[in-house]
Amino acid sequence: MDDLSRFGPALALFVAAGLIVVVDALLPLAGRGPWNSRRALSVALGLLGVAASAGWSLALALGDEQGVAFDGMIVIDNFSLFFCFLFAGAAGMIILGSTDLIGRIRYHAEYVALVLTSAAAMILMAASQDLIMLFVALETQAIAFYVLVGFLKSERSSEASLKYLLLGAISTAVTLYGMAYLFGLSGETSLEGIAVYVRQADEGARSGLILAAVLLAAGLGFKMAVVPFQMWVPDVYEGAPTPVTAYLSVASKAAGFAAVIRVFVISLGEGVVTNDWGDMFAVIAAISMTVGNVMALVQGNVKRMLGYSSIAQAGTFLIGLAAVAANDPQAQLGTSSVVFFLGTYAFTNLGAFMAIIAISGKIESDEIADYSGVFKRSPVLALALAACLISLTGIPPTAGFWAKVYVFNAGVRADLAWLVLVGVLNSVISSYYYLRVVMNMFGRDPEDELTFRPSPFLGLAVAVAVVGLLAIGVYPTPLIEASESAARAFAA
Amino acid sequence: MLTIAIFLPLAGALGIALLPKRQEQHARAIATAYSAAVLAVVTYLFIAYDRGDSGYQFVDSTKWFESDLTNFTLNYAVGVDGLSLPLLALTSFLSLVAILISWRVDLRPKEYFAWLLVLETSLMGVFSSLDFVLFFLFWEVELIPMYFLISIWGSGNRVYSAWKYVLYTFFGSAFMITGILTLGFTAGTFDVRELAQIGEIEGAVIPAWAIFSLIIIAFLIKLPIVPFHTWLPDAHTDAPTAVSVILAGVLLKMGGYGILRMSFSIMPDVAKDADVLLAAVAATGIIYGAVMTLVQTDLKRLIAYSSVSHMGYVLLGASSIGLVGMTGAATQLVTHGLLTGMLFVLVGMVYDRAHTRDIGQLSGLAQRMPFITVMMLVAGLGSLGLPALAGFAAEVTVFLGTFERHEALTILGVIGVAFAAGYILWTIQRVFWGEATERWADLTDATAWWERGPLLALTLAIVSIGVYPAWIMDLLRDGVSPIAERLA
Numbered sequence: 009m010d011d012l013s014r015f016g017p018a019l020a021l022f023v024a025a026g027l028i029v030v031v032d033a034l035l036p037l038a039g040r041g042p043w044n045s046r047r048a049l050s051v052a053l054g055l056l057g058v059a060a061s062a063g064w065s066l067a068l069a070l071g072d073e074q075g076v077a078f079d080g081m082i083v084i085d086n087f088s089l090f091f092c093f094l095f096a097g098a099a100g101m102i103i104l105g106s107t108d109l110i111g112r113i114r115y116h117a118e119y120v121a122l123v124l125t126s127a128a129a130m131i132l133m134a135a136s137q138d139l140i141m142l143f144v145a146l147e148t149q150a151i152a153f154y155v156l157v158g159f160l161k162s163e164r165s166s167e168a169s170l171k172y173l174l175l176g177a178i179s180t181a182v183t184l185y186g187m188a189y190l191f192g193l194s195g196e197t198s199l200e201g202i203a204v205y206v207r208q209a210d211e212g213a214r215s216g217l218i219l220a221a222v223l224l225a226a227g228l229g230f231k232m233a234v235v236p237f238q239m240w241v242p243d244v245y246e247g248a249p250t251p252v253t254a255y256l257s258v259a260s261k262a263a264g265f266a267a268v269i270r271v272f273v274i275s276l277g278e279g280v281v282t283n284d285w286g287d288m289f290a291v292i293a294a295i296s297m298t299v300g301n302v303m304a305l306v307q308g309n310v311k312r313m314l315g316y317s318s319i320a321q322a323g324t325f326l327i328g329l330a331a332v333a334a335n336d337p338q339a340q341l342g343t344s345s346v347v348f349f350l351g352t353y354a355f356t357n358l359g360a361f362m363a364i365i366a367i368s369g370k371i372e373s374d375e376i377a378d379y380s381g382v383f384k385r386s387p388v389l390a391l392a393l394a395a396c397l398i399s400l401t402g403i404p405p406t407a408g409f410w411a412k413v414y415v416f417n418a419g420v421r422a423d424l425a426w427l428v429l430v431g432v433l434n435s436v437i438s439s440y441y442y443l444r445v446v447m448n449m450f451g452r453d454p455e456d457e458l459t460f461r462p463s464p465f466l467g468l469a470v471a472v473a474v475v476g477l478l479a480i481g482v483y484p485t486p487l488i489e490a491s492e493s494a495a496r497a498f499a500a
Numbered sequence: 501m502l503t504i505a506i507f508l509p510l511a512g513a514l515g516i517a518l519l520p521k522r523q524e525q526h527a528r529a530i531a532t533a534y535s536a537a538v539l540a541v542v543t544y545l546f547i548a549y550d551r552g553d554s555g556y557q558f559v560d561s562t563k564w565f566e567s568d569l570t571n572f573t574l575n576y577a578v579g580v581d582g583l584s585l586p587l588l589a590l591t592s593f594l595s596l597v598a599i600l601i602s603w604r605v606d607l608r609p610k611e612y613f614a615w616l617l618v619l620e621t622s623l624m625g626v627f628s629s630l631d632f633v634l635f636f637l638f639w640e641v642e643l644i645p646m647y648f649l650i651s652i653w654g655s656g657n658r659v660y661s662a663w664k665y666v667l668y669t670f671f672g673s674a675f676m677i678t679g680i681l682t683l684g685f686t687a688g689t690f691d692v693r694e695l696a697q698i699g700e701i702e703g704a705v706i707p708a709w710a711i712f713s714l715i716i717i718a719f720l721i722k723l724p725i726v727p728f729h730t731w732l733p734d735a736h737t738d739a740p741t742a743v744s745v746i747l748a749g750v751l752l753k754m755g756g757y758g759i760l761r762m763s764f765s766i767m768p769d770v771a772k773d774a775d776v777l778l779a780a781v782a783a784t785g786i787i788y789g790a791v792m793t794l795v796q797t798d799l800k801r802l803i804a805y806s807s808v809s810h811m812g813y814v815l816l817g818a819s820s821i822g823l824v825g826m827t828g829a830a831t832q833l834v835t836h837g838l839l840t841g842m843l844f845v846l847v848g849m850v851y852d853r854a855h856t857r858d859i860g861q862l863s864g865l866a867q868r869m870p871f872i873t874v875m876m877l878v879a880g881l882g883s884l885g886l887p888a889l890a891g892f893a894a895e896v897t898v899f900l901g902t903f904e905r906h907e908a909l910t911i912l913g914v915i916g917v918a919f920a921a922g923y924i925l926w927t928i929q930r931v932f933w934g935e936a937t938e939r940w941a942d943l944t945d946a947t948a949w950w951e952r953g954p955l956l957a958l959t960l961a962i963v964s965i966g967v968y969p970a971w972i973m974d975l976l977r978d979g980v981s982p983i984a985e986r987l988a
Contacts, residue, residue, distance in 0.1 A: 344567075403644060404637045413633070413677065417572060420681040423705045428681070432674035439670050440663070443647065447659065451652050485565035492567060 014077035014084040016064040017092040018135075021099070021128035024057020025121040032117030047116050051103060051465075054120040058100040058127075065092040080198055082135040085497035090347060090490055091134035091266050094354055098259040099127035104469040105362045106251040108369055119159060123255065126152035130259055134266035139187045139197045142267060146183065146231075149263060150176050153256065157248040168247025175230065175240045183227025189220035190275070199274045206279035217281045224271060225288060231264025233257075234322045235296040242303075245315035250368065253311055254361030257318040262350045265325060269343055273332055273498050286333025289326050290427050296323025297434040304441050309374050310364055313441060317400065318357065320438060325349050327431055328415045331422035344488075344495035345418035351487050352399070352407035352480055359473025360396035363389050366462035366470065376445055381454025389462060390449045392474045397442040399477045402435050407480035407487075414488070502558040502578050505541040505588070506624040509534055509595070513617035516610055524610045531599045531613035535620060539592040545580065546589055554978050556581050556630060556693065564634075572684075575691060577630035582979025583760065583830055586972055587627045587753055590837045593961070594749040595620040597954040598742035601845055604852075605653065605740070612653055615645040616742065623750050627757060632680050632690045635762070636673070639718075639754065643669055646743070646751075654738040661731075661738035668731040672718030679714030682706060683766070695766045696986065712770040716763045722755030725815060726785045729808045736804035741848025744800065748807050749841030753833045756814040760826060764818065765983040772821055772987060776906065779819035783912040786812035790919030794926075799847045799857040802927060803840060806883065809916055810836050816906075816913050817898035823977065823984040825901025828894055830976040835882075835890035835965060842879040842958040846872055849951060850931075853943045859927060864936030868943040873932045875946075875955045880928050882962050884920045890962045893969035 012019070028050050035046055068074070069089050076083045102123055110116045129149035136142035154176065158169025191197055193216050194205035209217065229237035245253045276285060300320030307313035328349065331342030366389050367382055368374050383390035399408035412435065419428040462470060480487050512534030516527045549557055556579035566573040580588060598616060605612050622645070625638030643666055651662035684690040686704040701708040721728040732752075736744050764771045789809030796802035810832070817829030849872055850865065851857050866873040882889035885896075895917060903910045946952055965972055 398644065403640050405641065409637070409640070413681070414567075414572075416677065417681050417685070420678070420705065421685050425678065425682060425706050428678050429675075432678055433671075436667060436670045436674050439666060443663075443666065447647075447651060447662075450648065451659065483565065488565065488567050 010073075010075065011077040013073060014068065014075065015082065016068065017061045017096065018128040018131045020060040020064050021057050021096070021124045021131070024053055024060065025124040025128070027057075028053045028117050028121045028124070047110055050117045050120045051107060051110060054103045054124060055100060057124050058096050058103065061127075061131075062093060062096040062100075065089055065096065076137060078141075080200070081138045081141040082132060083137040084135060086490075087266075087270075087347070087494040087497040088131070088135035090351070090494040091262065092131050094262055094351065095127045095130045095134070095259055098255065098262075098354055098358060099123050101358050101362065101469050101472065102251050102255045102259075104465045105254065105358075105365055106249075107465040108365070108463060109249055109251055113159065115159075119156070122152045122156050126156070126255075127259065130263035130266075133263045134270070136267070136270065137199055139191065139199070139202075142271070143184060143187060146267070147180065149260070150180065153252075153260060156252045156255070157244055159252065160249050164247040165249065168244045171240055172244045179227045179230030179237065181227075182223050186220045186223030186227055189216060189223060193217065193220070199270060202275040203277065206276055206281070209279055211280060214280045217276070217279070218284050221272070221276060221281055221285045222288065225268070225285070225292070228264050228268045228271075229292070232261055232268065232322050232325075233264075233319055234292050234326060235299045235319060238296070238300070238319045241315045241319055242312045245318075246309060246311050246374075250311065250361060250365045253315075254358055254365075257314065257361070258354050258357050261318065261322060262354065265329075265346060265350060268329065269332075269346060272329070273343060277332070277498070282333050286330050289333065290330035290424060293323045293326035293330055294427060294430045296320065296326065297431060298323075301434050301437040301441075305437065307441070308376055310368070310376050310379070310445065311374050313376065313445075314357070314360065314364075317438065317441070320434060321353060321357075321400070324412065324415060324431055324434075325353075327419045327424065327427055330427060331418040331424060334422035334424055340492070340495035340498060341418045341421060343498060344492045345415040347494045348488060348491035349411040349415050351491060352411040352477065355473050355476040355480065356396050356399040356406075356408055359470060359477060360393060360400065362466060362469040362473060363393035363396060366466045367393065370460040371456075376448060379445060379448045380452035382449040384454050384457065385459050386461060389470070392470050394446045394449065395474050395477065397446055399481070401439045401442045403439075405478070405481040407477040407484070409481060410484045410488075501541065501545065502580060502628055503560045505538055505545065505592070506578065506621060506628060508538050508541065509617040509620040509624070513614040513621070516614040516617070519610055521610075527609045527613045528599065528603055528605075531617055532596070534617060535592065535596040535599050538620065538624070539596050542589050542592040546585060549580070549585055549975075551582075551975065551978065554581065554982060559630070561630070573690075574633050575631050576634060577691065578625075578628040578634075579630050580628055582975040582977070583757070584627045584979070586830075586834050586975055587757060588624060590753070590834055591620065591623045591627060591750050593957075594745060594837060594841050595623075597841065597845065597958065598745045600950045600954050601745070601848065602740070602742040603948070603950040607653060612649070615648050616746075619645040619649070619746060623746075623754070626754050630692045632684060632692055632695065632762065635692070636677060636680055639676075640673055642751070646747075649743045650735060650739045653740040653743070655740070656738045657734070658738040661734040664731045665735040668721055668728065672721035672728075675714045676718035679711050682711050683715070692761070692766070696982075698766075700769060701767060708767060709770050709773070712763060712767045712774070716759060719755040719758035719763060720781075720815075722758070723752060723811045723815060724755070724808060725781055725812070726788045726808065729785070729789075732808060733801050733804040736807075736844075737798060737800045741844060741851070744844040744848070745841045748803070748844055749837040752807060752811055753837055756811065756818070756829065756833045759815070759818055760830065760980060760983060765986055768986045775819045775821050778815055779902070779906040779909045782812045782815035782819055783909040784812075785809065786816065786913050786916035787919075790916045790923070793923045794919065797859050799850065799859060799862075799927070799931070800844070802859070802923070803843045803847060806920065806923065807836070807840055809920065810840070810883070812916065813895055813898050813913065816902055816909070820898075820902040820905050821984075821987045822901050822905065823981055825898060825905075826980040826984055827973060827977040828897030828899075828901050830980050831897060831969070831973050832894035834972060834976070835894045835962075838958055838961050838965070839879055839883045839891055842875070842955065842962070843883065845954060845958070846876050846879060849946055854940065859930055862931045862940070863934035864932070865940060865943065866932040867936045868940055869945040871945045871947075871952065875959065876928060876932065878959050878962065880924045882966065884924045885917050888963070888966045890965040890969075892966060893973065897973070
């Protein structure tokens with residue numbers, strides 16, 4: 009029973025996903041128009057599933073029911089629990105944000121079910137304690153996303169889906185290759201078992217371990233969307249339905265980071281290759297931040313701009329990961345900074361995308377130039393988007409400011425002052441393209457004076473995100489404590 | 501009490517933001533009431549301040565949050581000493597002035613006054629923070645209102661200027677936060693009071709001079725110092741009048757304050773080694789700024805470049821590493837704030853009436869606007885350092901303090917004063933005297949209470965400091981003396 013109970017947060021989502029599809033198929037066609045009872049039911053069941061999952065996680069956290077399940081395949085610790093909440097929350101936000109889309113598409117039940125399935129798979133990615141489990145979760149998540157990206161079935165959407173599928177398949181193969189190397193060297197698939205091997209490995213095994221680390225970083229780097237594994241990002245972000253783009257940029261990225269943290273910190277955290285992969289991530293961080301920001305500068309489409317900005321943001325997270333290696337792994341500072349950053353980034357980026365869905369849906373354009381004067385047409389949405397973009401820039405009093413301070417702090421303490429300097433200079437570059445959108449919304453006159461409001465569900469999603477990022481901005485303690493206890497899960 | 505003074509404007513901004521659209525004409529009254537209340541609170545602090553006690557007073561300190569893992573504790577800690585109190589007074593005074601002279605702003609008044617009040621909160625916060633991270637937080641918050649104020653209510657190439665301002669400042673803060681984190685990590689605290697006790701920074705991941713450079717570069721950009729000054733003329737020229745007043749009057753002072761409070765008092769050893777370099781940079785700024793001022797044809801640009809020159813005195817005084825020079829530098833912060841603030845108010849009034857700031861086109865205004873002309877004489881003469889007006893006391897003290905340590909560079913600085921006399925008198929002569937042309941025949945003088953009131957108040961402050969400088973200089977001297985002791 010312990011096994012099942014610890015599997016609960018993912019199980020609730022899987023069950024809800026299955027239920028939605030079955031119930032939808034059994035129900036007779038009811039009503040016409042975009043909002044018939046079947047669509048409402050899909051959304052309601054989806055949100056119920058998310059709530060059940062979050063509630064289960066909460067029960068696990070409060071009941072202190074931590075430990076491994078299924079013979080060490082997954083583990084419920086503070087780290088997994090943090091991501092259980094993050095993914096359930098993200099899935100809930102995405103469902104709220106997709107209500108406009110769900111009203112338009114035919115396969116609404118499948119859409120909601122896929123959102124839940126991928127959330128469940130991402131929870132398992134964060135909780136995997138074994139390479140095999142990790143791979144299964146990775147694939148489940150990826151396949152759900154391939155379908156979601158192509159859900160509009162328009163030319164752009166299908167092209168994006170195909171691109172994502174092909175590059176995703178390659179990255180999976182590379183990941184698997186890296187896992188095979190680890191298994192070949194150590195004879196173990198469990199992360200703890202590999203760690204035992206790595207700790208006593210000598211110089212002879214070093215080149216093999218470096219190769220494994222590089223392959224794993226390359227494969228998972230695709231999920232994290234860091235340079236040079238980012239080629240898919242702009243096209244997929246632009247082509248996918250916007251809620252799915254939001255989901256990709258927040259949840260899929262967070263899942264990639266969670267998996268990387270687990271594998272690298274637990275298995276490769278102590279041993280001959282620690283400094284090597286630390287240097288590798290430091291270099292990837294510097295390149296990602298710079299390339300992402302420079303490319304974002306010249307984008308005219310807001311979704312592409314956020315795509316490149318998410319590459320740059322991922323580079324900033326990596327400073328924390330590089331710090332993990334450079335620091336004593338027991339210090340956990342780097343890990344907690346990445347986790348904290350992911351938490352704030354979830355609020356910030358989801359909020360930004362939700363606001364963009366609401367605005368773009370009304371002005372029927374994703375071009376930054378068309379955002380002129382949005383403040384006059386919908387002051388609330390313009391302010392909300394501005395708050396999110398200011399948080400992404402890292403200006404107080406928002407969550408993004410503390411996230412940057414925290415991750416830079418981790419970097420400085422790990423003797424990575426050069427990397428931190430690259431990071432802060434990149435913040436300067438990023439301010440230009442983030443604030444340009446803000447400027448367009450506030451400083452210019454709209455072509456069309458018609459005012460508009462977001463739909464209630466979308467409005468709720470935006471409100472949750474903005475209140476969250478401002479609350480963290482004023483009082484970050486709870487999230488800092490949560491991320492630190494998550495990081496302590498690795499202090500064996 | 502201090503906390504109230506800092507956050508009162510923010511409360512006002514929220515109040516204005518919640519104002520219904522139909523009643524937006526009341527925004528200015530609310531803004532005036534709130535900023536007047538802040539001035540009243542600061543005046544109370546000024547009176548209640550115990551001049552015998554050289555430590556921080558009115559300290560409000562509470563733990564904001566901490567993280568055990570990183571050993572990172574952030575306190576909300578604010579307090580004032582002799583150095584920060586006059587600057588707080590300057591901030592609250594000029595903010596009220598800025599709001600009053602904006603009485604006629606009718607473009608989106610709600611947002612305009614709300615942003616001005618947000619700006620005031622961030623400035624008050626900068627001058628009273630006792631925690632380096634909190635200081636940085638307020639320092640950064642200031643960017644957002646400034647960006648909007650310049651880019652929406654500005655004139656000319658306003659969007660470009662707003663960008664330039666934000667990017668320059670953000671560029672500086674990028675270095676500063678790296679420096680702050682390194683410093684805090686090495687010292688184990690971000691508390692300014694504790695940091696100032698440490699003296700020598702040891703065991704840092706980068707050498708102490710590197711930390712010093714990272715932090716001071718943000719202050720030098722803000723001051724501004726050549727060659728990081730190019731944002732200033734643009735921002736000043738295109739900003740609305742009230743924002744120019746705050747920018748010249750208060751924002752530049754953040755740089756000077758930061759140098760004295762943070763750079764010098766926390767890392768005195770490095771500061772001592774860097775004194776000649778800083779003095780040379782200061783002298784370059786004074787001369788370069790003065791020469792550039794002479795060739796300007798736009799009134800606002802002219803005053804902007806004169807600020808570059810005048811803020812050089814602040815750095816020059818600071819680089820003397822002695823009590824007298826640093827007292828002069830601190831006094832220059834206050835007096836330049838009043839004088840240049842007043843000059844910008846006046847230029848704004850001329851521009852509102854004549855719709856041009858081109859010195860070549862303006863002439864003979866004295867006949868049309870005698871009140872503005874008299875005020876211009878007061879501010880201009882004060883600015884060129886005429887005795888009995890505020891500027892004199894500050895500049896003389898700077899020169900007295902600096903001469904011993906940097907003879908040649910001080911002489912260069914004194915030459916700057918000669919330039920100042922030249923450009924100010926020449927400008928006043930061209931604009932206000934000369935032939936009264938037909939074109940300006942129907943210009944009116946400043947008559948409204950919200951125009952005359954701030955100008956008379958500024959005059960009062962300038963004359964009172966000029967005639968009896970001790971009332972403010974003693975306070976500032978007490979404020980910088982602990983810093984000077986650390987440097988000795």
